[in-house]
Amino acid sequence: MLDPELESAYRSTSYSVIVPGREPISIRCGARCMPLDLLLAESRATDWAFITACNPRSAPLDEDANAERMMRLEMVVRGRGLNCFQGEGQADDGDWPPEPSLLVLGISEADAVSIAREFEQYAIVSGSRGGEARLVWTDAGPDGEAAE
DSSP states (O other): OOOHHHHHHHHTEEEEEOOTTSOOEEEOBTSBOHHHHHHHHHTTOOEEEEEOOSSGGGOOOOHHHHHHHHHHHHHHHHHTTOEEEEEEEEETTSOSOOEEEEEEESOOHHHHHHHHHHTTOSEEEEEETTSBBEEEEOTTSTTSSOOO
16 A cells, blocks of 8 residues: 555645746646647647656655765656756645756656666656646555556
8 A cells, every 4th residue: 555645745746847937836736737749739748747857766865875876867858859947847846845846748657667666666646638637656665566
């Protein structure tokens, strides 16, 4: 069974994205995001994922270690020819520091989960143009099984 507190924390987070020349885009699990749909249409992409490399398995690392992990994540994403934008996850209650992340356009959910596993992440936020943002667990999750 998934850790209910961890799931609640992920669902009670705003996933914001910085797109040059635009207002920040705010993504919430279970909600559709019109500015993200517009960005996807302009980029001729259908699928997207919000991924971090920070704090593997929800164990806090220092800023330098997280920055190095994020640099490696961006290299992996760009090495696959994918477009990405800087962002961060910010917990509604402020109990967890903002977590640097990437919004990756044109990535399948399976590929995003695979990358998240490489970086020992419990979950990603993923979706498709016109749909709601979904919390997707990886098999690196606290219960050892992938689940939505």
